[in-house]
Amino acid sequence: MTEAAATTGRRPWTIPDWMDLLLRFLVGGTFVYASFDKILDPAGFAQSIAHYRMAPAWLLHPAAMLLPWLELAAGAAMILGRARRGAAWLVILMLVMFMAAIGTAMARGLDISCGCFGTDDADAVGLSLLLRDLALLAGAAVLAAAQGIRRSF
Amino acid sequence: MAESAPRIQLFPRARPVREAALLLALAMLCAGLSWAVRTPRLPLKADLSTYELDLGFPLIAAADAVALFRENACVPVDSRAGVQARRIPGSFVLRSETFDDDLREVFDFLSPADPLLIYGDGNLLVAAAVAGRLQERGFTDIRLLQGSLDAWEQAGGEVGTDDGEAGHD
Numbered sequence: 001m002t003e004a005a006a007t008t009g010r011r012p013w014t015i016p017d018w019m020d021l022l023l024r025f026l027v028g029g030t031f032v033y034a035s036f037d038k039i040l041d042p043a044g045f046a047q048s049i050a051h052y053r054m055a056p057a058w059l060l061h062p063a064a065m066l067l068p069w070l071e072l073a074a075g076a077a078m079i080l081g082r083a084r085r086g087a088a089w090l091v092i093l094m095l096v097m098f099m100a101a102i103g104t105a106m107a108r109g110l111d112i113s114c115g116c117f118g119t120d121d122a123d124a125v126g127l128s129l130l131l132r133d134l135a136l137l138a139g140a141a142v143l144a145a146a147q148g149i150r151r152s153f
Numbered sequence: 154m155a156e157s158a159p160r161i162q163l164f165p166r167a168r169p170v171r172e173a174a175l176l177l178a179l180a181m182l183c184a185g186l187s188w189a190v191r192t193p194r195l196p197l198k199a200d201l202s203t204y205e206l207d208l209g210f211p212l213i214a215a216a217d218a219v220a221l222f223r224e225n226a227c228v229p230v231d232s233r234a235g236v237q238a239r240r241i242p243g244s245f246v247l248r249s250e251t252f253d254d255d256l257r258e259v260f261d262f263l264s265p266a267d268p269l270l271i272y273g274d275g276n277l278l279v280a281a282a283v284a285g286r287l288q289e290r291g292f293t294d295i296r297l298l299q300g301s302l303d304a305w306e307q308a309g310g311e312v313g314t315d316d317g318e319a320g321h322d
Contacts, residue, residue, distance in 0.1 A: 039187065042195055050204030060199040065188050069180040077176055086172020109300065113276045124275030124301065144169070 015146045024078050027091060027139040031075030037118025038068035048115025052101050053108075070094065078143065088144035095137045102129050208281040210271075210288075213296045215308035218270055222310065227270040227296070228263070232283040234274075241272065241305060242313035249282045256290070265291040275301035 015023075038045040046064035049055050055063055070090065077087035098116070105112060105125045114123045123129060188194060213221070221227040222241070229241040234248055245259045269292060273280035277297055284295045298305065306312055 042187075042191075046195065046199065047204055050199070050201065057199045057201050058197075060201070060204075061195045061197055065184045065195065066180060069183040069187070070177065073176045073180045073183070077172075083172035083176055085169040086174075086176055089169050090173045090176055109304075113278065126275065126303075 013146055015142060020143070020146065023139045023143050024081065024084070027136055027143065028075040028078030028087070030136060031071045031091060031094075032079065033075075034117050035068040035072035035075065038064075039072065041118065042068070045115065045118070048113070051112040051115070052105050052110070054101060054104065067094070085144055088140045091140040092137060092144060095133050095140065099130055099133045099137070102126075102133070106130075208277055208284075208297060210281055210284045210295050210297050212277070212299045213270065215298060215300050215304040215310065218296075218298050219305065219308045219310040221268075221270065226268060228267045230269050230271045230283070230287075232271050232273045232280045234279070239302065239312050239314050241302070242311055247271075247283050247287070249279055249286075252283065252286050263292075265293060267292070268294040268296070270296055270298055272298035272302065272305065275303075 042061075042064045045068065046060055049060060049064055071094065074087040074090040074094070077083045078091065102114070102125045106127075110125065112125055114125050114129050116123065116129065218227065222229065229244040231237060231240045231244040231246045232248060233240075234250060237246075240246075245263060247255045247259070269284075269287065271280045271284050271287075273283075277299075280297050284297060287295060300307075302312060
């Protein structure tokens, strides 16, 4: 029984090791990959965020500087199996935010590129991006709900 | 050997919150350091006017574009990358990455005075890049379709299929 289960008295919900590893590498790897270009070019990422016309002036640059590092930290923690559930919750929070941004951009008829993987990302906002984020959200939700760390690096 | 007493964990359900807070603090530290050492430094408060999407060409809503098309008052230009199976009937294909080759194929059929309607995959920056190159070659009446082919279809515009070859459909 895991520590958390011993203290709460609840039976942990477990998933097979292979699924745990696969989800961690898929979701975590996507976030780590997505962070690189944005970390190298925060001004370009700020431009991508500005195109959504949602962030006020005081938030734009701090968000452009913090979000890529948050993606990297959460993605790396998820892959390494350290602070895994906290990382999964952060990823969920970010994905909900991204999906809200994409959804409102679609609703407002904005023709902009997503900026999800950096400034060269030419994917236009649309349903396919929402579905991709939804799939990542499902993976992160499983990792957040499953108890215990079976394998860490 | 005496059995070790179970560890008591205060607020066990708060553990993911503590982990998330730790990762957030780590990300803030890295972002702060990165901001401090990078030159030129991004100002903390942005000037939003520097981020206005200036395409340099007028946009036209899909419904207005469909009306113009039906009056034969515009010449559609497909700027989407790669080979596309579906496009606005009568489109000329001018892609950013193969612009010069594409233009050579259709140049005899286009006049610099033609009212061009450039459409893309929804990313207006790509369509604007093609528009810019056409402007360099003397074309003056250029408009960009707001939205992709989906917006055109939703506005009731006709969409045809072809063999995917570059050139005039």
